[in-house]
Amino acid sequence: MTAWSQGYIAESPYTFSYQAGLAPTQLQAVCALMGVKWQIRPDLVMVDIGCGRGLTVNTLAAANPGWTVVGLDYNPSHIAEAASIAERCRIPNAVFVEADLSTMTDEEIDRLPPIDVATLHGVWTWVGDPVREGIMRLLSRRLKPGGLVYAGYNALPGFGSDAALQRLFRHAAALHQGGTNAKVEAATDLARRLLETTPAYLPRTPLLDAMVKDDDRLNPSYLAHELLTEHWRPVFFEDIAKAFGAAKLDFVGSVTLSENIPDTLFTPAQRAIYETTPPGAMRELLKDLCVPRPFRRDVFVRGMVRTDADAALDDIVLAATMEPGQEPPKVKVNVGEAEMGEAMWTPMAAALRQGPCRLGDLRGLAPGKPPNPGELIMMLTGAGHAQPVQRPSGPTEQTAALNRLLAKEYVAEGRGGSQLCMASPVAGSGIACTWLELAVAVQPESEGREMPDTVALARRILGPLNEEAAEEASGVIQRMLIERRPVWRRFGIIGD
Numbered sequence: 001m002t003a004w005s006q007g008y009i010a011e012s013p014y015t016f017s018y019q020a021g022l023a024p025t026q027l028q029a030v031c032a033l034m035g036v037k038w039q040i041r042p043d044l045v046m047v048d049i050g051c052g053r054g055l056t057v058n059t060l061a062a063a064n065p066g067w068t069v070v071g072l073d074y075n076p077s078h079i080a081e082a083a084s085i086a087e088r089c090r091i092p093n094a095v096f097v098e099a100d101l102s103t104m105t106d107e108e109i110d111r112l113p114p115i116d117v118a119t120l121h122g123v124w125t126w127v128g129d130p131v132r133e134g135i136m137r138l139l140s141r142r143l144k145p146g147g148l149v150y151a152g153y154n155a156l157p158g159f160g161s162d163a164a165l166q167r168l169f170r171h172a173a174a175l176h177q178g179g180t181n182a183k184v185e186a187a188t189d190l191a192r193r194l195l196e197t198t199p200a201y202l203p204r205t206p207l208l209d210a211m212v213k214d215d216d217r218l219n220p221s222y223l224a225h226e227l228l229t230e231h232w233r234p235v236f237f238e239d240i241a242k243a244f245g246a247a248k249l250d251f252v253g254s255v256t257l258s259e260n261i262p263d264t265l266f267t268p269a270q271r272a273i274y275e276t277t278p279p280g281a282m283r284e285l286l287k288d289l290c291v292p293r294p295f296r297r298d299v300f301v302r303g304m305v306r307t308d309a310d311a312a313l314d315d316i317v318l319a320a321t322m323e324p325g326q327e328p329p330k331v332k333v334n335v336g337e338a339e340m341g342e343a344m345w346t347p348m349a350a351a352l353r354q355g356p357c358r359l360g361d362l363r364g365l366a367p368g369k370p371p372n373p374g375e376l377i378m379m380l381t382g383a384g385h386a387q388p389v390q391r392p393s394g395p396t397e398q399t400a401a402l403n404r405l406l407a408k409e410y411v412a413e414g415r416g417g418s419q420l421c422m423a424s425p426v427a428g429s430g431i432a433c434t435w436l437e438l439a440v441a442v443q444p445e446s447e448g449r450e451m452p453d454t455v456a457l458a459r460r461i462l463g464p465l466n467e468e469a470a471e472e473a474s475g476v477i478q479r480m481l482i483e484r485r486p487v488w489r490r491f492g493i494i495g496d
């Protein structure tokens, strides 16, 4: 532990991850679904509180040159890395500030511009009271009336099942003399061995299950930041909502659209209880009791103004992230699967392949009665067939530079479970991708319409390969170019 870290982990960097839920286009969709008036301004100001290594900030700033996107974190190595990426990719509207939220003075806070969107992903339930108080001071002083706050946090009761694991993990790590990764390894090993003895109170939660299975997504820096902090404490929704009241924030809804649609969450008997419960904290508690979601991603607004949800949803523009010939959307929800019929999907897929479409226009294409707009956007975005977008525009210097830099320097991180993305000027955000997709998309040959020499591409990306391995990799890249290139073009990631 470093002298200044106040119980949080600072000696090893956090994972390099893009968080799609923070994108204002997604927040706008949540507001529309919940009938809350909110629109993205062309000069939007966003502050990501506890921004980590800044991939989300750099991506959103590169994709929206008119915005100011500020990343704030107390770890100087996070800020130095993020600021260096912004500088090298010439993203002047990504601003990184090294600041400890617990000690930021009012004068320092007031130097920030008035904020339209504040985000905190993975911060609130890992830090002590002085840091939480600092967050609230910042929100109270700088969030504009009508501004939004996104909070992603460990929720009770779901994450409570990991309380024993977290305590055990911290003790086991403290006993080990090595660096953070070695501590995490020793603690993981102990947790696995203890679990084999079927102890009375160490439940095999999804997190412990992933440790047992050595899941690739659980890299050591994620586990260190998730479990080794002194202040790890999941909260009930009601408690965070109460704390946020200090900045006059009201709950809007979940960033996961399906979590706002009771039909997808409850069995009929649970639904009957839900329906007789007044809107508010108890309804959210019922969701947290019935739906397995240990991590909540909530949106709050400072000053709720109501609007017509259907009209607001109809105005949302979606672009297709799906590939040619993809099956109709099928979304896994808590009570099964929501599926779109072929007859409804076919005309919508054809329209989306031509370019971005308003949700209202897509609804008009359905045979018979137009579908409910909330359910339709949930289906189209929930299964990864489409994504809300900002504006039709081609590649920009900044997005292209960021994508090239990520491909050159960060592809290796994507192999260890970090969430990479490609910055898209059309989406005004990032689109999730694998490390190989990123590496292929930035090759100059991917721009054209011809199929390039994929054996040569495979060797350039993967290094020396024998004949057989080169053929195999070439096949994978060919399929990727056929399937993904239209999507990269649609999103302005590559030119025509």
Ligand SMILES: C[S@@+](CC[C@H](N)C(=O)[O-])C[C@H]1O[C@@H](n2cnc3c(N)ncnc32)[C@H](O)[C@@H]1O
Pocket: 008, 014, 015, 017, 019, 049, 050, 051, 052, 053, 072, 073, 074, 075, 078, 099, 100, 101, 102, 120, 121, 122, 123, 126, 127, 131, 225, 226
């Ligand atoms: C779990 S990480 C999440 C990072 C980022 N939001 C993401 O999702 O990739 C929590 C972040 O909070 C930062 N943090 C912890 N305590 C802080 C404090 N007192 N002031 C500012 N940042 C802090 C850490 O340095 C770390 O980057």
